[in-house]
Amino acid sequence: MYIEQLYTNCLSEAAYYIESDGEVAIIDPLRDTQKYLDLAESRNAKIKYIFETHFHADFVSGHLDLAAKTNAPIVYGPDAHTSFPIHQAKDEEIFAIGKIKIKALHTPGHTLESTCYLLLDENNQEHAIFTGDTLFVGDVGRPDLFGARYTKEHLAEMMYLSLQSKIMPLQDNVIVYPAHGPGSSCGKNLGPETSSTIGAQKQTNYALQPQTKDEFVKVVTTGLNPPPAYFPINAKINKEGYDSLDIVLMQSKQALPVATFKNKITEDTIILDTRKAEVFTQGFIPKSIFIGLESRFAEWVGTLIPFDKPILLVTEESQLDETLIRLSRVGYDNVIGYLNGGFAAWQNAGEEIDLIIDVDADELAMDLKFDDNIVIMDVRKEGEFNTGHLVGAKNSPLQEFTNLLAIASIDEQDNVYVHCAGGYRSVIACSLIKKEGVHNIRNIVGGWSKIKDVAELEIVVPSTTLN
Numbered sequence: 360m361y362i363e364q365l366y367t368n369c370l371s372e373a374a375y376y377i378e379s380d381g382e383v384a385i386i387d388p389l390r391d392t393q394k395y396l397d398l399a400e401s402r403n404a405k406i407k408y409i410f411e412t413h414f415h416a417d418f419v420s421g422h423l424d425l426a427a428k429t430n431a432p433i434v435y436g437p438d439a440h441t442s443f444p445i446h447q448a449k450d451e452e453i454f455a456i457g458k459i460k461i462k463a464l465h466t467p468g469h470t471l472e473s474t475c476y477l478l479l480d481e482n483n484q485e486h487a488i489f490t491g492d493t494l495f496v497g498d499v500g501r502p503d504l505f506g507a508r509y510t511k512e513h514l515a516e517m518m519y520l521s522l523q524s525k526i527m528p529l530q531d532n533v534i535v536y537p538a539h540g541p542g543s544s545c546g547k548n549l550g551p552e553t554s555s556t557i558g559a560q561k562q563t564n565y566a567l568q569p570q571t572k573d574e575f576v577k578v579v580t581t582g583l584n585p586p587p588a589y590f591p592i593n594a595k596i597n598k599e600g601y602d603s604l605d606i607v608l609m610q611s612k613q614a615l616p617v618a619t620f621k622n623k624i625t626e627d628t629i630i631l632d633t634r635k636a637e638v639f640t641q642g643f644i645p646k647s648i649f650i651g652l653e654s655r656f657a658e659w660v661g662t663l664i665p666f667d668k669p670i671l672l673v674t675e676e677s678q679l680d681e682t683l684i685r686l687s688r689v690g691y692d693n694v695i696g697y698l699n700g701g702f703a704a705w706q707n708a709g710e711e712i713d714l715i716i717d718v719d720a721d722e723l724a725m726d727l728k729f730d731d732n733i734v735i736m737d738v739r740k741e742g743e744f745n746t747g748h749l750v751g752a753k754n755s756p757l758q759e760f761t762n763l764l765a766i767a768s769i770d771e772q773d774n775v776y777v778h779c780a781g782g783y784r785s786v787i788a789c790s791l792i793k794k795e796g797v798h799n800i801r802n803i804v805g806g807w808s809k810i811k812d813v814a815e816l817e818i819v820v821p822s823t824t825l826n
Contacts, residue, residue, distance in 0.1 A: 360459055360480060361402070362487065364536060365394060366553055369655055370418050370688065371543035373553055375489055375536060377478065379457025384408040385431075386476060386489050387538050388421035390604055391684045395425060406431045408454055410461070412491025412538055413473040414439070414597045416504050416590035417545055418657070419690045422597075424604055436474025437465045442599045448474065459486075464525045466493040468518020469500030469545075471509075475525065477533075487534035488557070493518070494526055495537045497550030499566040503583055504545075504590055511583070515576040522567065531558025542655065544587055584740070588761060589661030589689055596690050604687055611683050613696035615671075617708040620698045623671060628695075629664055632673040633682050634702070636786040640715040640802060644673060644698075644705055647713075649790040652678055652685070654783045661689040662758050663791070672697035673705075715789045718801045723776055724815035734773045738788045739780055739807065749810060750817040757784045766795045778803035778810060 361378040367389060375386040376398055383399050383406045399406050406429040409422050413436075422433045423443060432446045434454070439447055448454075448463035460479040467473055469492040480486040492500030499522070502514035533556060539545050540553040550563075561567050566579060615623065624630065630647040632639055633656065639649045650659045652674075664670070670693055674682045679697060686694060698705060706712060718726070727733055735752040737744055744754040753768075757779070760766070769775055775792070779785040782805050789802050803810065810816055 360457075360486075362478075362536075363398070364553065365398075366540065369685065370657055371540045371549070372418055373536065373538055373540065377456060377459075377461070378402060378404050379459040379481075381405060382407045382457040384410055384454070384456050384461060385425060386410045387412055387415070387491065388425050390419045390421045390424065390601075390688050392421040392425040392428065392604070395421075396428060405429075407456060408432060408434055408461075410434045410476055410489070411439075411597075412436075412475065412489065412493070413470045414594045415492075415538075416586070416594040417539075417543065417661075418688050419593055419601060420597050421604075423600055427603070434463070436463055436472050438467065439472035440598075464488075466490075466518075466521035466525050468502055468514055468521045469493055470505055470514075471517075473500070473521075477529075485530055485533050487536055488526075488529065489536045489538075490526075491538045492545050493521060494535060494560065494564075494566075495539060495543075495546050495549045496535065496552045496555045496560070497564055498546040498548055499564075499579060500545055501547065501583055501586070502579060504586055504594070511580045512576050515579045516572060518579065519572045519575040526557070527561070527567065529557045531556060531561065533557045535560060544584070544590075544658070547582055547584075584742075585758070587658060587662045587758065589666070592666055593661070593690050601690070602692060604684075607687055607692045608680075608683055611692075611694035611696075612679070614699040615696040616699050617704055617710065620671060620696065620705075621710065623669075623695060627668050629668050629670045630673060631660070631664065631670050632702070632790075633678065634673070634675060636783055637717075637804075639790070640717050640786060642706065642712045642714050643702065643790075645711055645713045646794045647673060647790060648794060649786050651783065651786070652682060656682075657685045657689045659757075659784075659787060660686060660691060663761060663787070664691070666690065666693070669693050669695045671695060673702055674698075675701060713793060715786065715793065716801050717804045718776070719804050720809040720813045720816065723801075723803055723810070724813050726774075726776075727816075730774055732772050732774050734769070734775045736775055736777045736788070737779070737807075738777060738784050743780060743807075745821070747807075747811065747818060747820040750819055755788075757788050760788060760791050763795065766792050766797060769797050769799075771799075773799065775800045776803055777801065778806040780807045782806045 503511035
C-alpha cells in the first residue's frame, strides 16, 4: 500500500494518490491532472477510481479531465447530482483497490453530498480516513456555503450528527487526511498541519469535544467570515462540467504584440499583471490590476476579478503556463492573450505607463508630522486589524473592494497611504484604487510588519495605546 498527499500551498488544497497492487485511487484531484498520470506511470500502476468528497467551492476539480484520460469512473457520495456520468456511492459502499478497500461514509453538513472515504488496509483494518471538508486538523468545514435552500444552522446540525455517528466511533490511531490545510477559507481556523489522527483530533479539535447539538451549532456558525465571491461559481462548475484544460490552455496562449494587445483593451477588459509586487509598483500598463503569483494568487483572482470579462495577461513569459494553470484552477478560462515580450515590450514601444509610489514606515512617520490630509487605509482582515493597528487607521479589508465602497470613500484632498501585513495585498489594493482613477495614494512597503517597529508611530493594541 502506498499513499501520497499532493499538497498545493497557494490553494491550501490536498489531493491524494492511493495505490495497492498496481491499482490507484485519486481523491479530490486538481484540474491540472498530469501530476497524477505521471505518478501512476512512474509506479507502473493504473488509475481505477476518482473519488470526490463533495462539490468543491474553492477550486475546479480535475475529475472530468482525469476520467477522460483514464476511463476511471468518478465517484461521489449520496445526494450528488451532476450533469455528467458518475458512480453515486451508497453509504458504506465498499470499493476494492488492489489488496485494500475504501468505504464511502456519507457525512452531510459542509454540503449535502459530503462524503468521507475510509481506507481499510490489507488486513481489513481501519488505516486512514480522507475527510474532505468534513473534518480538518483543528476545525470542521463551514456550513454556510450551500445556498438559500438550507440555513447554516440546519447544515451544522447535519454535521454534528455526521461527526457523532461516522467520525467519533473510529479508532484513535486512524490517520486523518483532510482536503485542506492552513489558510483555506473552507473553515474558520485550520491548524498548521495537513494530517493528524482521530485520537489527536478528539483531544484538540473544538468541534469534537463533548457538547450538545445546540452547543455545536452555535460554536460552528459563530465567527464565519464571508466566503470568497467565487465559491458558488466553482461549485456550479464542478457540478455541471467544464472544457478540457488542454483546450483552454491552447486558446489562452495567444502571444499578442503591443499594438494588438492595445487594440484589445476595452472598458470590459481586465488587464491582469502577475509580476512581483516590488516590480509592478515601478511601472505598469494604466488600469492594470496587480495580483502577483508569489502569494495566494488564485484565491485573490476569484475574489476580485469578474468571471464574465475577458482577461489580458501581463506576466513573465517563463511564468505563463503557471499563471494559466492557476487561473484555470478557479475556473478562469477567459484569457484572450498575453503581452508578447511582457511589460518591457510595452515600455520599449513608448506606450503610456503608470506607477505606484512606495514609501517605508519611517517615511510614513515623517509625513504624518507635516500633512494633515493623510488617510491610512489598512486592508487587512478585521481580525488582523483588531490585534493591532495605527491610531486613526481605517480598516478596509481587501476582500470587500469588489463593492468599491472603500474607493468611493476617498476624498479628493486625501493623501491615502495603504498597507496590509507584509506588502502584497496593499499593492493589489493600490492597483484597484488606481484603476478607478484615484492617484493620490502611497504603498507602505513591508506593511504592518514594519509599521509596528517604528517608535514614532502611534499604535493601538487591544485595551491600550502605544507611542
